[in-house]
Amino acid sequence: MTQKNYTEQQRQIALFAKALGHPARVAILNFLAAQESCFFGDIHEVLPITKATVSQHLKELKNAGLIQGEIEAPKVRYCINRANWELARKIFATLFCECKTNTKCCE
Amino acid sequence: MTQKNYTEQQRQIALFAKALGHPARVAILNFLAAQESCFFGDIHEVLPITKATVSQHLKELKNAGLIQGEIEAPKVRYCINRANWELARKIFATLFCECKTNTKCCE
């Protein structure tokens, strides 16, 4: 089989999508997107999982570049990474508008 | 801990996102979205993985509702599920537009 690689765009979409691929992480993003920023505890409070697991999910979202956090001792403040959030918005919009026959999209 | 469940919307996003969470599946969707429909073999031809694995990825996309396939003996024709494609487009657009301070999005 010849070498058929995936494009950078495809890898980037997959990376963002993977981060969005768990309800807890979607809930975290919903929560963060609805406000300027908030503390870890506030996020933990609205989720049905332990703090260890919340911390893990936050780490993944951070690795994907969708959020960022900074220490504000003794708490940690989290917020959406606006630049990448916008990038993600565009990249997903592009993907879903690449449909040949759907007259309803891209309007 | 009280019961804090995820919303249906959050589960749906996670479901779609999970399906998009692998470059091969993104490539398949790119390929399918660019045309009316095509056969399994055409998809396999542009991917760097074996047919067994391609078949598996197609199954996942089908389970997520993003594509559909029908037998056209001895081949199998696949295409985007336009209704759910549009739903996905909307649901992702909504997610990414729920940002409080980003002036660039939702324009």
Add this chain to the structure above:
DNA sequence: TATACTGTTCGTATATTTGCGAACAATATA
């Protein structure tokens, strides 16, 4: 300095994902 508070990291168990070759099923063709 001791204690409380806030999160992260570690270790572990379990489940899911990814990928492959081989076997299989169904139809088409020689």
Add this chain to the structure above:
DNA sequence: TATATTGTTCGCAAATATACGAACAGTATA
């Protein structure tokens, strides 16, 4: 009827993901 073509399914191995409690680290407070 035998053989080729087209995909799917099976069985397996390796890698990742998910979740938890316990331990830990850092700062604030008594």
